[in-house]
Amino acid sequence: MPQKQIYALPNIVSPANPVIFNPDICNGCNTCVEVCQIDVFIPNPEKGKPPVILHPDECWYGGCCVNHCPLPGAISFNWPVQQRAYWKDKATGKVLRDSQ
Amino acid sequence: MTKWNDLLEKNGKVPPWPYPIRYDEEHEIDTDILVIGGGIAGCWAAISAARNGVKVAMVEKADTIRSGSGGPGCDHWCVTPANPHSKVDPDDWAKRLVEHPVHAGQPPTEPLPLAYSNGIGTQIQCREDFDTLLELEQMGGKIRDVDDEYVGAEGRYDDTKFMFSPRMSPNHATEVTIRVWGTTFKPALKKECQRLGVKIYDRVMVTSLLTEGGVQGAKVVGATGFNDRNGEFMVFKSKAAVLATAGNSSLWFLNTELAGYNTFPNSRTKCGDGMSMAWKAGAELTLMEQTGMHMIGTGLKHTWYGGSGDASFENLQQVDAHGKKLPWPLQGWPDGGDMRPSPEGMQKIIQGIKDGTYALPFYGDFPAMPDIERRVTWELMLGEESTTKNITNSYEKAGFNPAKHLLMNFLLMEGNGPANWRTSGAGGLTVDWDLKSSLDGLYVAGGQMFAAGDHSYAASTGRYAGRKAAAYVKQTGESKISRDQVTLEKARIYAPIKRSDGVDWKELHAGIARAMQYFCSEYKTGLLLNMGLDALKEIEEVFVPRLYALDPHKLMRSIEDLCLLTHGQIVLNASLARQASSRPLNFFRIDYPEVDPPDWNKFITVKLENNKVKTGEMPLNYWGDMKTNYEARNKDYTGVYKGK
Structure with a gap:
């Protein structure tokens, strides 16, 4: 197995990914960087790339980054596991969960 | 690649700070009116002051386009007794609200023995809230069903296309709360500020109020701040300031590990900045001893609106695990949109859980709703309210279909949080009938005054404070900062x-x-x-x-x-x-x-x-007769804006 470089990193701030960028759609316009109330993101040092999630621990899931994005699908929510909802199918009684 | 440590692994180095650092630079801005906070109250204050012909600067910690509690959206314009379909008189309604303060849902039927309300802000809201809403429409905000998406919904008037909420309107007795498309509001407000020439300073945190001669209790003549991206220091000199900052949701509690700041009902930007700077400048505050309890969103609980039963889930029957209807309000017209059972009703439900009458978990029975009402609740109310669009969108993406699925209600399963996880109460600055604080030159709007209301309260009091501050500026002299x-x-x-x-x-x-x-x-x-x-x-x-x-x-x-x-x-x-x-x-x-x-x-x-x-x-009623005092001070009020 090819060995990947292992770094001495502290535990990653959790939750680390309040949103997920789709690099195929995102053109790095940084609208989300601007509309975020609390500066969760910074622009990517590489122009045209999706922003960097710098302060995920300050994210309040306000939603402006996703809802104000000019390119639908470029950025989507990613609820922390413990915040994912449960629901029930009325016809079958099966309990389902946001497990995408 | 999106996390900072991904960059570290890729490049072997930490990414540099993306903005220029300017700690040593200082800028001085001279304005007639300084608006502190660019949320709903701040934007309205800035717009109304600018329309009165004075120079306005507005300072905001984030970007005004989506900042503040009302930045993401709003679904209820709550207090519009002056609307054409209203069945109550605005002055009577103001009096009633002051006697029956609204915390969640409808006011109690009987007057409370004791209410700590704000008669000034409430009177302003009841008189001017509808005008404020119409002005919002002029700016591009969507306030009625112009696209006929919800024809046939209860509470929709076909002539005006206004859609009413059952909130505070049992069996349509009042028709005071209008359903709105609040995700359109904040961008429209920012655009109007820009059109009117308001100088907007985004990403700047105001840190202190400047007073004449630097003396505590003297006239407010400006403020200091710094840019939260580049560190640049800012000095604002003003003839009057409008404090339109927010409350504080995390004084008793901090936990960002479980779900970020999603663990609080508000973003981190709300942390008492305004009260703190006003206090140090010598302003008078009241109700500061009041506290509340963290109901939801404490990190160990579900996010706002993540489970059924929170404020926007109107007309949604709550049922137990076997589909048995719970004696829980519908948030519908029969109960006037009441959100929670009475304390006695809640005790009955809890007892029913223990003795097996009601089986956990509980659900909101969306499939049982008529299609039109389900669409109104899910698409319009939940789609437009504050941070809830991310819930409707992401749940749908994960397969949730309200026509087929019942959404779980987590309220009782989560239990109560510890009593020492508290929230700040309704404390804030005291105001007079001009919404002026106890300090000369300092006006107050929205949540920063004591016993304030919600989104439309922020809007109408912001609009009023901006107007009064503009009138003050026209008769006051130049300021000098220390x-x-x-x-x-x-x-x-x-x-x-x-x-x-x-x-x-x-x-x-x-x-x-x-x-x-x-x-x-x-x-x-x-x-x-x-x-x-x-x-x-x-x-x-x-x-x-x-x-x-x-x-x-x-x-x-x-x-x-x-x-x-x-x-x-x-x-x-x-x-x-x-x-x-x-x-x-x-x-x-x-x-x-x-x-x-x-x-x-x-x-x-x-x-x-x-x-x-x-x-x-x-x-408790230091404001005197509300109708008389409002009218005495607003003889020149011209109603809805007719300028260009």
């Missing part, structure tokens, strides 16, 4: 960036919160409250000098902590001053156990004079 005051403030603000080790903002915040949990919580005594003041003083003297910030963003968070610290001190002083217990204030002193003794049914005020705490009092 350079000494600026120099001192600059040294205070930049202290954390001069250190690279010590105590970071999260550690300090949690330390302040712990002091509040220990010494100013469910049960209070003079001894505990004084220990609380000592604990905060110790934090101020020992740990604040160790506070460090590695970049302008962390500097903002650090300075916010200092606001939290001051806010805690105000709460403790106000709590010491009220020597009685009070149910409406959720305030219980073991050393003064009598609940709401008549002698103490009054506002207790606190302020600083020569840096000493001075307490005072005001009668």
